[in-house]
Amino acid sequence: MSEFATLSSVTNSSSTLSAELTSTLRDAIITGEIAQGAKLSEAKMAKELDVSRGPLREAIRRLEGMNLIQHIPQQGARVVVINRELILQLYDTREALESKAVALAAEKMSSQEIDELHREIDAQSKQMRENSGAFVPAESDYRFHEMVVRGSKNKVIERALIHELYNLIKMFRYQNEFANTSSTNSLVEHRQIVYAIEQRDPVLAEVTMKRHIVHARERIERRMLVK
Amino acid sequence: MSEFATLSSVTNSSSTLSAELTSTLRDAIITGEIAQGAKLSEAKMAKELDVSRGPLREAIRRLEGMNLIQHIPQQGARVVVINRELILQLYDTREALESKAVALAAEKMSSQEIDELHREIDAQSKQMRENSGAFVPAESDYRFHEMVVRGSKNKVIERALIHELYNLIKMFRYQNEFANTSSTNSLVEHRQIVYAIEQRDPVLAEVTMKRHIVHARERIERRMLVK
DNA sequence: AAAACTCTAAATGTTGACATTTTAACGAAA
DNA sequence: TTTCGTTAAAATGTCAACATTTAGAGTTTT
Numbered sequence: 001m002s003e004f005a006t007l008s009s010v011t012n013s014s015s016t017l018s019a020e021l022t023s024t025l026r027d028a029i030i031t032g033e034i035a036q037g038a039k040l041s042e043a044k045m046a047k048e049l050d051v052s053r054g055p056l057r058e059a060i061r062r063l064e065g066m067n068l069i070q071h072i073p074q075q076g077a078r079v080v081v082i083n084r085e086l087i088l089q090l091y092d093t094r095e096a097l098e099s100k101a102v103a104l105a106a107e108k109m110s111s112q113e114i115d116e117l118h119r120e121i122d123a124q125s126k127q128m129r130e131n132s133g134a135f136v137p138a139e140s141d142y143r144f145h146e147m148v149v150r151g152s153k154n155k156v157i158e159r160a161l162i163h164e165l166y167n168l169i170k171m172f173r174y175q176n177e178f179a180n181t182s183s184t185n186s187l188v189e190h191r192q193i194v195y196a197i198e199q200r201d202p203v204l205a206e207v208t209m210k211r212h213i214v215h216a217r218e219r220i221e222r223r224m225l226v227k
Numbered sequence: 228m229s230e231f232a233t234l235s236s237v238t239n240s241s242s243t244l245s246a247e248l249t250s251t252l253r254d255a256i257i258t259g260e261i262a263q264g265a266k267l268s269e270a271k272m273a274k275e276l277d278v279s280r281g282p283l284r285e286a287i288r289r290l291e292g293m294n295l296i297q298h299i300p301q302q303g304a305r306v307v308v309i310n311r312e313l314i315l316q317l318y319d320t321r322e323a324l325e326s327k328a329v330a331l332a333a334e335k336m337s338s339q340e341i342d343e344l345h346r347e348i349d350a351q352s353k354q355m356r357e358n359s360g361a362f363v364p365a366e367s368d369y370r371f372h373e374m375v376v377r378g379s380k381n382k383v384i385e386r387a388l389i390h391e392l393y394n395l396i397k398m399f400r401y402q403n404e405f406a407n408t409s410s411t412n413s414l415v416e417h418r419q420i421v422y423a424i425e426q427r428d429p430v431l432a433e434v435t436m437k438r439h440i441v442h443a444r445e446r447i448e449r450r451m452l453v454k
Numbered sequence: 455a456a457a458a459c460t461c462t463a464a465a466t467g468t469t470g471a472c473a474t475t476t477t478a479a480c481g482a483a484a
Numbered sequence: 485t486t487t488c489g490t491t492a493a494a495a496t497g498t499c500a501a502c503a504t505t506t507a508g509a510g511t512t513t514t
Contacts, residue, residue, distance in 0.1 A: 015300045016467065043495065052469045053496090054281065058288050065292025067386070073242045074475060074496065086383070093383040096327035100319065156313070156320040159294070160387055243497065270465065279499045280466090301466065301505060 017051060021059035024049075029068050029079055030171045040069065040077040067164050068171070082172045084224050090168055091217035095210055097161050098149065102193060102209040103202035105151035113151050114198055120144050121190045128187065136181040136190075138173060142166065144190055148209075151197070178223050185215060244278060248286035251276075256295050256306055257398045267296065267304040294391050295398070309399045311451050317395055318444035322437055324388050325376065329420060329436040330429035332378035340378050341425055347371050348417045355414065363408040363417075365400060369393065371417055375436075378424070405450045412442060 028034045040060060046053045060077050063069045071077045080086075124140050149161050173179045189212040196205035241247040255261045267287060273280045287304050290296045298304045307313075336344075351367050376388050400406045416439040423432035 018467075019300060041495075054468060054470095057285060057496090058467095061285050061288035062292070065289070067383075073246060076496065089381045089383045092327065092331070092381055093324070093387065096323045096384070097320070100323035104319070154316045154319055156294075156316045156392070157323070160320065160391070164387070164391075165383070245497075268465075281498060281500095284466090285497095303466065 016055070018055035018058040018062075021049070021051065021055055022062045025059055025063060026066070026068060026167065029063070030167060030174055032171075032175045034079055036079050036081045036175075038079045040079070042076070065164070066167050068167055080168070082168065082175075086168075087172050087220060087224075088217065090165060090172075091213060091220065094161070094165055094169070095213040095217070097157055097165070098145065098213060099206045099210040101149045101152040101154065101157050101161065102197065103152075103206040104154055104157075105148050106197045106200055106202040106205040108153045109151035109197055113147065114194070117144065117147055117194045117197070120147065121187065121194060124187055124190065134182065134184075136186050138170075138180065141181045141186070142170070148193065148197075179220055181216070182219065186212070189215070243282070245282035245285040245289075248276070248278065248282055249289045252286055252290060253293070253295065253394065256290070257394060257401055259398075259402045261306055263306050263308045263402075265306050267306065269303070292391070293394050295394055307395070309395065309402075313395075314399050314447060314451075315444065317392060317399075318440060318447065321388070321392055321396070322440045322444070324384055324392070325372070325440060326433045326437040328376045328379040328381065328384050328388070329424065330433040331381055331384075332375050333424045333427055333429040333432040335380045336378035336424055340374065341421070344371065344374055344378075344421045344424070347374065348414065348421060351414055351417065361409065361411075363413050365397075365407065368408045368413070369397070375420065375424075406447055408443070409446065413439070416442070 025034070025040075034040070042053050042056055042060075046056050049056070060069060060071065064071050064077070067080065069077045069079055120140060120143055124136050124144070127137060127140070128135075146162060146166075149158055152158065189208065192208045193205060193212065196208050241250065252261070252267075261267070269280045269283055269287075273283050276283070287296060287298065291298050291304070294307065296304045296306055347367060347370055351363050351371070354364060354367070355362075373389060373393075376385055379385065416435065419435045420432060420439065423435050
Protein backbone atom coordinates (compact mmCIF):
# COMPACT_ATOMS: atom_id res chain seq x y z
CA MET A 1 0.00 0.00 0.00
CA SER A 2 1.71 3.14 -1.11
CA GLU A 3 0.19 5.73 -3.39
CA PHE A 4 -3.53 5.21 -3.61
CA ALA A 5 -4.17 8.84 -4.32
CA THR A 6 -3.22 7.93 -7.88
CA LEU A 7 -5.78 5.28 -8.61
CA SER A 8 -8.82 6.93 -7.19
CA SER A 9 -11.51 8.34 -9.43
CA VAL A 10 -10.10 10.83 -11.87
CA THR A 11 -11.85 13.89 -10.53
CA ASN A 12 -11.83 13.47 -6.83
CA SER A 13 -12.58 16.92 -5.53
CA SER A 14 -15.49 16.24 -3.20
CA SER A 15 -16.68 19.06 -1.05
CA THR A 16 -15.18 17.62 2.12
CA LEU A 17 -11.97 15.82 2.86
CA SER A 18 -13.86 13.05 4.58
CA ALA A 19 -15.95 12.37 1.47
CA GLU A 20 -12.85 12.44 -0.67
CA LEU A 21 -11.16 9.90 1.56
CA THR A 22 -14.23 7.68 1.41
CA SER A 23 -14.08 7.36 -2.35
CA THR A 24 -10.31 7.09 -2.43
CA LEU A 25 -10.33 4.21 0.02
CA ARG A 26 -13.34 2.65 -1.64
CA ASP A 27 -11.47 2.46 -4.93
CA ALA A 28 -8.31 1.18 -3.28
CA ILE A 29 -10.29 -1.59 -1.62
CA ILE A 30 -12.20 -2.56 -4.76
CA THR A 31 -9.05 -2.81 -6.85
CA GLY A 32 -7.27 -4.75 -4.14
CA GLU A 33 -4.54 -2.19 -3.65
CA ILE A 34 -5.55 -2.53 -0.05
CA ALA A 35 -5.81 -6.28 0.20
CA GLN A 36 -8.70 -8.30 1.54
CA GLY A 37 -8.29 -8.87 5.25
CA ALA A 38 -5.72 -6.08 5.57
CA LYS A 39 -5.78 -3.99 8.66
CA LEU A 40 -6.50 -0.30 8.16
CA SER A 41 -4.09 1.33 10.53
CA GLU A 42 -5.28 4.85 11.22
CA ALA A 43 -1.90 6.24 12.14
CA LYS A 44 -0.10 4.87 9.09
CA MET A 45 -2.81 5.85 6.65
CA ALA A 46 -3.16 9.33 8.09
CA LYS A 47 0.55 9.86 7.71
CA GLU A 48 0.66 8.44 4.21
CA LEU A 49 -2.34 10.40 2.96
CA ASP A 50 -1.30 13.45 4.91
CA VAL A 51 -4.56 14.01 6.71
CA SER A 52 -5.57 13.89 10.32
CA ARG A 53 -7.25 10.89 11.85
CA GLY A 54 -10.66 12.52 12.29
CA PRO A 55 -11.85 12.55 8.67
CA LEU A 56 -10.16 9.20 8.16
CA ARG A 57 -12.21 7.64 10.92
CA GLU A 58 -15.37 9.08 9.44
CA ALA A 59 -14.51 7.64 6.05
CA ILE A 60 -13.97 4.27 7.69
CA ARG A 61 -17.39 4.45 9.32
CA ARG A 62 -18.93 5.12 5.92
CA LEU A 63 -17.10 2.20 4.33
CA GLU A 64 -18.42 0.11 7.17
CA GLY A 65 -21.92 1.11 6.05
CA MET A 66 -21.02 -0.04 2.53
CA ASN A 67 -20.03 -3.46 3.85
CA LEU A 68 -16.50 -2.98 2.55
CA ILE A 69 -14.82 -3.09 5.92
CA GLN A 70 -15.50 -4.67 9.24
CA HIS A 71 -14.80 -2.79 12.42
CA ILE A 72 -14.22 -4.27 15.85
CA PRO A 73 -14.18 -1.85 18.82
CA GLN A 74 -10.74 -1.38 20.33
CA GLN A 75 -9.23 -3.49 17.61
CA GLY A 76 -9.64 -1.52 14.44
CA ALA A 77 -10.92 -2.02 10.94
CA ARG A 78 -10.14 -4.71 8.40
CA VAL A 79 -11.01 -5.03 4.74
CA VAL A 80 -13.74 -7.61 4.25
CA VAL A 81 -12.69 -11.01 2.89
CA ILE A 82 -14.81 -12.25 0.01
CA ASN A 83 -14.83 -16.00 0.28
CA ARG A 84 -16.98 -18.52 -1.55
CA GLU A 85 -19.73 -18.35 1.06
CA LEU A 86 -20.02 -14.57 0.96
CA ILE A 87 -20.08 -14.19 -2.81
CA LEU A 88 -22.83 -16.80 -3.11
CA GLN A 89 -24.83 -15.04 -0.41
CA LEU A 90 -24.35 -11.77 -2.26
CA TYR A 91 -25.78 -13.29 -5.42
CA ASP A 92 -28.76 -14.73 -3.54
CA THR A 93 -29.48 -11.30 -2.15
CA ARG A 94 -29.00 -9.69 -5.49
CA GLU A 95 -31.39 -12.17 -7.03
CA ALA A 96 -34.11 -11.20 -4.57
CA LEU A 97 -33.61 -7.45 -4.86
CA GLU A 98 -32.88 -7.09 -8.53
CA SER A 99 -35.75 -9.29 -9.68
CA LYS A 100 -38.10 -7.13 -7.64
CA ALA A 101 -36.43 -4.02 -9.02
CA VAL A 102 -36.96 -5.05 -12.61
CA ALA A 103 -40.60 -5.88 -11.95
CA LEU A 104 -41.09 -2.36 -10.66
CA ALA A 105 -39.05 -0.97 -13.53
CA ALA A 106 -41.36 -2.65 -16.01
CA GLU A 107 -44.16 -0.54 -14.56
CA LYS A 108 -42.34 2.70 -13.93
CA MET A 109 -39.55 3.26 -16.42
CA SER A 110 -40.10 6.06 -18.89
CA SER A 111 -39.79 5.29 -22.57
CA GLN A 112 -36.81 7.59 -22.61
CA GLU A 113 -35.10 5.47 -19.98
CA ILE A 114 -35.91 2.36 -21.98
CA ASP A 115 -34.23 3.95 -24.97
CA GLU A 116 -31.09 4.37 -22.92
CA LEU A 117 -31.19 0.66 -22.08
CA HIS A 118 -31.33 -0.09 -25.79
CA ARG A 119 -28.36 2.12 -26.47
CA GLU A 120 -26.36 0.37 -23.77
CA ILE A 121 -26.96 -3.16 -25.03
CA ASP A 122 -26.39 -2.04 -28.61
CA ALA A 123 -23.03 -0.72 -27.48
CA GLN A 124 -22.33 -4.02 -25.76
CA SER A 125 -23.13 -5.93 -28.91
CA LYS A 126 -20.98 -3.60 -31.02
CA GLN A 127 -18.01 -3.78 -28.68
CA MET A 128 -18.10 -7.53 -28.66
CA ARG A 129 -18.19 -7.81 -32.42
CA GLU A 130 -15.32 -5.39 -32.84
CA ASN A 131 -13.10 -6.49 -30.00
CA SER A 132 -13.47 -10.23 -30.46
CA GLY A 133 -14.85 -10.24 -26.96
CA ALA A 134 -16.08 -13.29 -25.15
CA PHE A 135 -17.10 -11.02 -22.32
CA VAL A 136 -19.39 -8.08 -21.82
CA PRO A 137 -17.16 -5.25 -20.57
CA ALA A 138 -17.67 -4.98 -16.83
CA GLU A 139 -18.31 -1.24 -16.89
CA SER A 140 -21.07 -1.58 -19.43
CA ASP A 141 -22.62 -4.46 -17.53
CA TYR A 142 -22.72 -2.33 -14.36
CA ARG A 143 -24.26 0.56 -16.25
CA PHE A 144 -26.98 -1.70 -17.61
CA HIS A 145 -27.91 -3.12 -14.23
CA GLU A 146 -27.77 0.26 -12.52
CA MET A 147 -30.10 1.74 -15.11
CA VAL A 148 -32.61 -1.02 -14.47
CA VAL A 149 -32.35 -0.60 -10.70
CA ARG A 150 -32.80 3.16 -10.94
CA GLY A 151 -35.76 2.50 -13.20
CA SER A 152 -37.56 0.83 -10.31
CA LYS A 153 -37.93 4.28 -8.76
CA ASN A 154 -37.53 2.57 -5.40
CA LYS A 155 -34.87 4.44 -3.40
CA VAL A 156 -34.59 1.72 -0.78
CA ILE A 157 -33.80 -1.03 -3.25
CA GLU A 158 -31.55 1.35 -5.16
CA ARG A 159 -29.50 2.13 -2.11
CA ALA A 160 -29.29 -1.47 -0.94
CA LEU A 161 -28.02 -2.61 -4.32
CA ILE A 162 -25.86 0.24 -5.53
CA HIS A 163 -24.51 1.47 -2.23
CA GLU A 164 -24.16 -1.77 -0.32
CA LEU A 165 -24.01 -4.73 -2.69
CA TYR A 166 -22.52 -3.75 -6.03
CA ASN A 167 -19.31 -2.50 -4.45
CA LEU A 168 -18.62 -5.95 -3.07
CA ILE A 169 -19.47 -7.59 -6.35
CA LYS A 170 -17.24 -5.16 -8.23
CA MET A 171 -14.47 -5.95 -5.77
CA PHE A 172 -14.87 -9.66 -6.33
CA ARG A 173 -14.96 -9.35 -10.09
CA TYR A 174 -12.06 -6.95 -10.26
CA GLN A 175 -9.86 -9.28 -8.27
CA ASN A 176 -10.98 -12.50 -9.99
CA GLU A 177 -10.58 -12.41 -13.74
CA PHE A 178 -12.56 -15.63 -14.07
CA ALA A 179 -15.63 -13.89 -12.66
CA ASN A 180 -16.25 -11.80 -15.75
CA THR A 181 -19.60 -11.69 -17.44
CA SER A 182 -19.76 -14.19 -20.28
CA SER A 183 -20.97 -12.58 -23.45
CA THR A 184 -22.92 -15.29 -25.20
CA ASN A 185 -25.61 -15.70 -22.63
CA SER A 186 -25.49 -12.33 -20.95
CA LEU A 187 -26.18 -10.22 -23.97
CA VAL A 188 -29.13 -12.39 -24.97
CA GLU A 189 -30.47 -12.20 -21.44
CA HIS A 190 -30.04 -8.45 -21.34
CA ARG A 191 -32.12 -8.22 -24.49
CA GLN A 192 -34.81 -10.42 -22.96
CA ILE A 193 -34.91 -8.19 -19.92
CA VAL A 194 -35.33 -5.05 -21.97
CA TYR A 195 -37.99 -6.78 -24.01
CA ALA A 196 -39.99 -7.62 -20.89
CA ILE A 197 -39.69 -4.06 -19.61
CA GLU A 198 -40.79 -2.75 -22.98
CA GLN A 199 -43.83 -5.02 -22.90
CA ARG A 200 -44.61 -3.62 -19.43
CA ASP A 201 -44.68 -7.20 -18.20
CA PRO A 202 -43.47 -7.25 -14.58
CA VAL A 203 -43.82 -11.01 -14.16
CA LEU A 204 -41.81 -11.81 -17.26
CA ALA A 205 -39.24 -9.19 -16.34
CA GLU A 206 -38.89 -10.69 -12.88
CA VAL A 207 -38.37 -14.29 -13.95
CA THR A 208 -35.99 -13.23 -16.70
CA MET A 209 -33.84 -11.22 -14.34
CA LYS A 210 -33.95 -14.00 -11.78
CA ARG A 211 -32.66 -16.47 -14.34
CA HIS A 212 -29.97 -14.04 -15.47
CA ILE A 213 -28.62 -13.71 -11.95
CA VAL A 214 -28.95 -17.40 -11.14
CA HIS A 215 -26.87 -18.16 -14.23
CA ALA A 216 -24.18 -15.77 -13.09
CA ARG A 217 -24.26 -17.34 -9.66
CA GLU A 218 -23.94 -20.81 -11.10
CA ARG A 219 -20.99 -19.78 -13.23
CA ILE A 220 -19.22 -18.49 -10.16
CA GLU A 221 -20.11 -21.52 -8.12
CA ARG A 222 -18.73 -23.84 -10.77
CA ARG A 223 -15.51 -21.93 -11.22
CA MET A 224 -14.88 -21.63 -7.54
CA LEU A 225 -14.88 -25.38 -7.13
CA VAL A 226 -11.79 -25.60 -9.29
CA LYS A 227 -10.10 -22.79 -7.52
CA MET B 228 -35.31 17.07 22.82
CA SER B 229 -33.98 16.97 26.34
CA GLU B 230 -33.04 13.81 28.18
CA PHE B 231 -32.69 10.96 25.78
CA ALA B 232 -30.22 9.16 27.95
CA THR B 233 -33.25 7.94 29.87
CA LEU B 234 -35.13 6.16 27.14
CA SER B 235 -32.27 4.35 25.52
CA SER B 236 -31.84 0.62 25.91
CA VAL B 237 -31.79 -0.39 29.53
CA THR B 238 -28.21 -1.56 29.71
CA ASN B 239 -26.31 0.81 27.54
CA SER B 240 -22.71 0.25 28.53
CA SER B 241 -21.14 -0.41 25.16
CA SER B 242 -17.41 -0.67 24.98
CA THR B 243 -16.97 2.72 23.36
CA LEU B 244 -18.67 6.03 23.83
CA SER B 245 -19.28 6.27 20.12
CA ALA B 246 -21.15 2.95 20.08
CA GLU B 247 -23.15 4.00 23.11
CA LEU B 248 -24.15 7.22 21.40
CA THR B 249 -25.18 5.29 18.33
CA SER B 250 -27.71 3.19 20.18
CA THR B 251 -28.89 6.10 22.32
CA LEU B 252 -29.59 8.21 19.28
CA ARG B 253 -31.05 5.26 17.43
CA ASP B 254 -33.64 4.75 20.15
CA ALA B 255 -34.38 8.46 20.41
CA ILE B 256 -35.03 8.57 16.68
CA ILE B 257 -37.17 5.44 16.61
CA THR B 258 -39.39 6.64 19.44
CA GLY B 259 -39.69 10.08 17.92
CA GLU B 260 -38.09 11.87 20.85
CA ILE B 261 -35.95 13.35 18.12
CA ALA B 262 -38.61 14.17 15.57
CA GLN B 263 -38.64 13.24 11.91
CA GLY B 264 -36.96 15.93 9.87
CA ALA B 265 -35.28 17.44 12.92
CA LYS B 266 -31.81 18.80 12.51
CA LEU B 267 -29.12 17.09 14.55
CA SER B 268 -27.04 20.00 15.75
CA GLU B 269 -23.65 18.70 16.79
CA ALA B 270 -22.89 21.52 19.17
CA LYS B 271 -26.18 21.36 21.05
CA MET B 272 -26.24 17.60 21.29
CA ALA B 273 -22.64 17.40 22.43
CA LYS B 274 -23.37 19.87 25.18
CA GLU B 275 -26.57 18.16 26.22
CA LEU B 276 -25.07 14.66 26.28
CA ASP B 277 -21.82 15.95 27.72
CA VAL B 278 -19.54 14.43 25.12
CA SER B 279 -17.24 15.89 22.54
CA ARG B 280 -18.20 16.19 18.91
CA GLY B 281 -15.85 13.48 17.66
CA PRO B 282 -17.70 10.40 18.87
CA LEU B 283 -20.97 12.12 18.10
CA ARG B 284 -20.01 12.59 14.48
CA GLU B 285 -19.02 8.94 14.25
CA ALA B 286 -22.37 7.89 15.67
CA ILE B 287 -24.09 10.07 13.10
CA ARG B 288 -22.13 8.37 10.30
CA ARG B 289 -23.28 5.00 11.58
CA LEU B 290 -26.90 6.11 11.75
CA GLU B 291 -26.47 7.30 8.20
CA GLY B 292 -25.53 3.72 7.30
CA MET B 293 -28.72 2.53 9.00
CA ASN B 294 -30.78 4.89 6.83
CA LEU B 295 -32.06 6.69 9.92
CA ILE B 296 -30.55 10.04 9.08
CA GLN B 297 -29.58 11.89 5.97
CA HIS B 298 -26.44 13.94 5.85
CA ILE B 299 -25.69 16.81 3.52
CA PRO B 300 -22.09 18.09 3.44
CA GLN B 301 -21.66 21.53 4.96
CA GLN B 302 -25.26 21.51 6.08
CA GLY B 303 -25.53 18.81 8.67
CA ALA B 304 -27.69 15.82 9.43
CA ARG B 305 -31.45 15.47 9.60
CA VAL B 306 -33.66 12.66 10.81
CA VAL B 307 -35.25 10.87 7.89
CA VAL B 308 -38.92 11.62 7.17
CA ILE B 309 -41.07 8.55 6.68
CA ASN B 310 -43.78 9.54 4.25
CA ARG B 311 -46.24 7.36 2.40
CA GLU B 312 -43.89 6.80 -0.50
CA LEU B 313 -40.98 5.66 1.66
CA ILE B 314 -42.93 3.26 3.84
CA LEU B 315 -44.44 1.57 0.79
CA GLN B 316 -40.99 1.27 -0.77
CA LEU B 317 -39.71 -0.24 2.47
CA TYR B 318 -42.42 -2.88 2.36
CA ASP B 319 -41.68 -3.70 -1.30
CA THR B 320 -38.04 -4.17 -0.38
CA ARG B 321 -38.93 -6.21 2.66
CA GLU B 322 -41.16 -8.41 0.53
CA ALA B 323 -38.28 -9.22 -1.81
CA LEU B 324 -35.72 -9.86 0.91
CA GLU B 325 -37.80 -11.60 3.49
CA SER B 326 -39.49 -13.99 1.06
CA LYS B 327 -36.04 -15.05 -0.13
CA ALA B 328 -34.91 -15.32 3.48
CA VAL B 329 -37.71 -17.66 4.45
CA ALA B 330 -37.07 -19.84 1.40
CA LEU B 331 -33.48 -20.25 2.55
CA ALA B 332 -34.62 -20.74 6.14
CA ALA B 333 -36.84 -23.63 5.04
CA GLU B 334 -33.68 -25.35 3.88
CA LYS B 335 -31.26 -24.35 6.58
CA MET B 336 -32.99 -23.84 9.91
CA SER B 337 -32.20 -26.41 12.57
CA SER B 338 -35.07 -28.21 14.24
CA GLN B 339 -34.08 -26.49 17.44
CA GLU B 340 -34.54 -23.11 15.79
CA ILE B 341 -37.91 -24.20 14.48
CA ASP B 342 -38.89 -25.11 18.03
CA GLU B 343 -38.11 -21.56 19.07
CA LEU B 344 -40.40 -20.29 16.33
CA HIS B 345 -43.16 -22.45 17.75
CA ARG B 346 -42.62 -21.10 21.22
CA GLU B 347 -42.81 -17.55 19.94
CA ILE B 348 -46.12 -17.96 18.12
CA ASP B 349 -47.55 -19.93 21.02
CA ALA B 350 -46.68 -17.00 23.26
CA GLN B 351 -48.33 -14.67 20.77
CA SER B 352 -51.48 -16.72 20.79
CA LYS B 353 -51.51 -16.92 24.60
CA GLN B 354 -50.95 -13.19 25.05
CA MET B 355 -53.79 -12.38 22.71
CA ARG B 356 -56.24 -14.66 24.48
CA GLU B 357 -55.34 -13.27 27.87
CA ASN B 358 -54.99 -9.61 27.04
CA SER B 359 -58.03 -9.34 24.80
CA GLY B 360 -55.62 -8.24 22.11
CA ALA B 361 -56.59 -7.41 18.60
CA PHE B 362 -52.92 -6.98 17.85
CA VAL B 363 -49.80 -9.10 17.99
CA PRO B 364 -47.41 -7.28 20.35
CA ALA B 365 -44.86 -5.48 18.23
CA GLU B 366 -41.87 -6.87 20.16
CA SER B 367 -43.00 -10.42 19.63
CA ASP B 368 -43.67 -9.80 15.96
CA TYR B 369 -40.13 -8.45 15.51
CA ARG B 370 -38.66 -11.44 17.33
CA PHE B 371 -40.53 -13.83 15.06
CA HIS B 372 -39.39 -12.16 11.88
CA GLU B 373 -35.82 -11.80 13.08
CA MET B 374 -35.67 -15.48 13.95
CA VAL B 375 -36.79 -16.38 10.45
CA VAL B 376 -34.29 -14.00 8.88
CA ARG B 377 -31.43 -15.37 10.99
CA GLY B 378 -32.58 -18.84 10.02
CA SER B 379 -31.69 -18.08 6.41
CA LYS B 380 -28.03 -18.20 7.45
CA ASN B 381 -27.43 -15.47 4.90
CA LYS B 382 -25.46 -12.68 6.55
CA VAL B 383 -26.03 -10.26 3.70
CA ILE B 384 -29.81 -10.50 3.82
CA GLU B 385 -29.68 -10.50 7.61
CA ARG B 386 -27.77 -7.25 7.68
CA ALA B 387 -29.87 -5.57 5.03
CA LEU B 388 -33.07 -6.37 6.88
CA ILE B 389 -32.12 -6.11 10.53
CA HIS B 390 -29.55 -3.37 10.32
CA GLU B 391 -30.97 -1.21 7.58
CA LEU B 392 -34.70 -1.83 7.13
CA TYR B 393 -36.30 -2.95 10.38
CA ASN B 394 -35.18 0.18 12.22
CA LEU B 395 -37.16 2.34 9.83
CA ILE B 396 -40.18 0.08 10.07
CA LYS B 397 -39.98 0.10 13.86
CA MET B 398 -39.79 3.87 13.74
CA PHE B 399 -42.86 4.08 11.56
CA ARG B 400 -44.85 1.67 13.67
CA TYR B 401 -43.83 3.23 16.96
CA GLN B 402 -44.96 6.63 15.80
CA ASN B 403 -48.16 5.48 14.11
CA GLU B 404 -50.44 3.48 16.37
CA PHE B 405 -52.62 2.51 13.42
CA ALA B 406 -49.70 0.63 11.89
CA ASN B 407 -49.78 -2.20 14.42
CA THR B 408 -49.90 -5.81 13.35
CA SER B 409 -53.45 -7.06 13.26
CA SER B 410 -53.85 -10.26 15.19
CA THR B 411 -56.48 -12.19 13.31
CA ASN B 412 -54.59 -12.60 10.10
CA SER B 413 -51.05 -12.26 11.31
CA LEU B 414 -51.08 -15.10 13.77
CA VAL B 415 -52.60 -17.46 11.23
CA GLU B 416 -50.03 -16.37 8.68
CA HIS B 417 -47.20 -16.85 11.15
CA ARG B 418 -48.40 -20.41 11.69
CA GLN B 419 -48.52 -21.02 7.96
CA ILE B 420 -44.97 -19.77 7.62
CA VAL B 421 -43.70 -22.06 10.36
CA TYR B 422 -45.58 -24.94 8.79
CA ALA B 423 -43.89 -24.36 5.45
CA ILE B 424 -40.47 -24.19 7.09
CA GLU B 425 -41.21 -27.36 8.99
CA GLN B 426 -42.17 -29.12 5.78
CA ARG B 427 -38.84 -27.96 4.32
CA ASP B 428 -40.82 -26.44 1.47
CA PRO B 429 -38.99 -23.31 0.25
CA VAL B 430 -41.51 -22.47 -2.43
CA LEU B 431 -44.48 -22.63 -0.08
CA ALA B 432 -42.55 -20.69 2.55
CA GLU B 433 -41.72 -18.01 0.03
CA VAL B 434 -45.22 -17.43 -1.25
CA THR B 435 -46.64 -17.52 2.24
CA MET B 436 -44.23 -14.91 3.50
CA LYS B 437 -44.79 -12.82 0.41
CA ARG B 438 -48.51 -12.80 1.04
CA HIS B 439 -47.99 -11.99 4.71
CA ILE B 440 -45.96 -8.90 3.86
CA VAL B 441 -48.21 -7.83 1.01
CA HIS B 442 -51.15 -7.94 3.43
CA ALA B 443 -49.29 -5.72 5.88
CA ARG B 444 -48.42 -3.37 3.07
CA GLU B 445 -52.02 -3.20 1.92
CA ARG B 446 -53.23 -2.46 5.45
CA ILE B 447 -50.83 0.45 5.66
CA GLU B 448 -51.71 1.69 2.21
CA ARG B 449 -55.41 1.68 3.06
CA ARG B 450 -55.01 3.42 6.38
CA MET B 451 -52.71 6.05 4.99
CA LEU B 452 -55.33 7.16 2.52
CA VAL B 453 -57.56 8.20 5.40
CA LYS B 454 -54.79 9.95 7.17
C1' DA C 455 -42.07 47.17 -0.51
C1' DA C 456 -38.81 44.11 -2.62
C1' DA C 457 -34.28 42.86 -3.77
C1' DA C 458 -29.49 42.83 -2.99
C1' DC C 459 -25.52 43.45 -0.14
C1' DT C 460 -22.65 43.27 4.22
C1' DC C 461 -21.33 41.55 8.21
C1' DT C 462 -21.73 38.84 12.31
C1' DA C 463 -22.84 34.64 14.63
C1' DA C 464 -23.34 29.91 14.48
C1' DA C 465 -22.54 25.59 12.42
C1' DT C 466 -19.71 22.08 10.21
C1' DG C 467 -15.02 20.49 8.93
C1' DT C 468 -10.32 19.63 10.43
C1' DT C 469 -6.42 19.27 13.32
C1' DG C 470 -3.13 17.86 16.98
C1' DA C 471 -2.67 16.41 21.62
C1' DC C 472 -4.06 13.50 25.45
C1' DA C 473 -6.16 9.06 27.55
C1' DT C 474 -6.94 4.42 27.57
C1' DT C 475 -6.66 -0.08 25.79
C1' DT C 476 -4.38 -3.67 23.28
C1' DT C 477 -0.57 -6.13 21.60
C1' DA C 478 3.61 -8.26 21.65
C1' DA C 479 8.26 -8.61 23.15
C1' DC C 480 10.87 -10.04 26.95
C1' DG C 481 12.03 -12.56 30.86
C1' DA C 482 10.88 -15.58 34.78
C1' DA C 483 8.90 -19.67 36.55
C1' DA C 484 6.97 -24.37 36.03
C1' DT D 485 10.05 -26.10 26.01
C1' DT D 486 6.01 -24.14 27.44
C1' DT D 487 3.40 -21.08 30.12
C1' DC D 488 2.60 -17.16 32.67
C1' DG D 489 3.35 -12.37 34.02
C1' DT D 490 5.40 -7.84 33.38
C1' DT D 491 6.20 -3.93 30.75
C1' DA D 492 6.85 -0.79 26.93
C1' DA D 493 5.30 0.55 22.51
C1' DA D 494 1.77 1.15 19.37
C1' DA D 495 -2.98 1.53 18.33
C1' DT D 496 -7.65 3.11 19.07
C1' DG D 497 -10.76 6.28 21.58
C1' DT D 498 -11.66 10.97 23.13
C1' DC D 499 -11.22 15.80 23.66
C1' DA D 500 -10.73 20.84 22.92
C1' DA D 501 -9.18 24.37 19.93
C1' DC D 502 -8.81 26.25 15.28
C1' DA D 503 -10.46 26.96 10.25
C1' DT D 504 -13.80 27.43 6.99
C1' DT D 505 -18.33 27.65 5.38
C1' DT D 506 -23.17 28.70 5.83
C1' DA D 507 -27.22 31.13 7.37
C1' DG D 508 -29.56 35.05 8.85
C1' DA D 509 -30.15 39.74 10.79
C1' DG D 510 -29.75 44.22 9.59
C1' DT D 511 -28.99 47.77 6.25
C1' DT D 512 -28.95 49.83 1.91
C1' DT D 513 -30.51 50.42 -2.68
C1' DT D 514 -33.78 50.21 -6.46
